[in-house]
Amino acid sequence: MATKPFGQHWRYPIFSLNGVNWFNLGAILVMKGREDEYSTILGLVTGIDLSVNNLTGEIPKELGNLKWLRSLNLSGNLLTGKIPENIGNIEVLESLDLSMNRLHGEIPPSFSNLNFLNHFNLSYNNLTGQIPSGTQLQSFDRSSYIGNHLCGPPVTKNCSGNGGTPDFTNGGSSGGKKRSKVNWLYVSIVLGFVMGFWGVVAPLFFIRSWRLAYYQKLEQIGDKLYVFWATIEVVLHVVIY
Structure with a gap:
């Protein structure tokens, strides 16, 4: 032709x-x-958007060979498996959205090489481990990582020094100490309530003389308050009229 x-x-x-x-x-x-016009699209691919298409299977590692890819959106599908390591080799990538899939494993360390990213979203997958250290990955909001089991900045969970997983032991992190303090607080509240009830309230029910003295004291206090407010009312009436 x-x-x-x-x-x-x-x-x-x-x-x-x-x-x-x-x-x-x-x-x-x-x-x-920005609008870019290409006279031919056979030799150069700079953007792929296959979002919300019910795609299944794993992400092809061949995507890492698209060295001039600037935008990749595979969000809202049913993709499984791990994120290919060589996607981090697409150094000109500016937008990457893999959210709302079923991806697992860790974020590839090569993602720290993506220095031109200005949109990044891995939320709502089953990713685990520590977020790779890099100026770009730490600059995104925590919403880019929500719905996973990740640790390290910018999320609030701390990572242990050896495994890259959150440290939930009672003695290994500040989080365990905080939980211990909260538990002791609850215990002290319960003990205070019990001691106060049995030390003050219970005798009023079981010792008749204490109960009568208590009611008499309340009656005396009520009389004094009545006299006080009545005096105030008379004084105000004299001053005003």
Whole structure:
């Protein structure tokens, strides 16, 4: 099939009974408010968006060979397996969204090489371990990692020194100490309530003389309050009138 240039685009013929019709092989990519027009899309791929397509299986590691890929969105699918290590080799990648899948394992350490990322979302998967150290990965909000079992900045869970997993032992982290303090607080509240009840309230029920003295004391206090407020009322009446 012959082709011929038309302006800056290549046109391809479609033969029919009505003659020959021509179509242009080109594409327009709009990303982050910028519109890029390509006269051919066969040799250069800079954006892939396959979000919300019920895709299954693992992410192909061949995606890491697209060295000029700037935007990759596979969110909202049913993808499983681990994130391919070589995706971190796409150094020009600016937007990566793998959220709302069923990915597991750790975030590849090579992701610390993605220095041009300005949109990053791995939320709502089953990822574990420590978030790789890198200026870009720590600059994103915690919402980019929510719904996983990750630790290290910017999430609030601390990681242990050897395993990269959150330390939930009672003696191995400040979190365990905090839980211990909270437990002792509850215990002290319960003990205080019990001691107060049996030391003050219970005798009023079981010792008749204490109960009578208590009621008499309340009556005396009530009389004094009545006299006090009555005096205040008389004084105010005299001052006003």
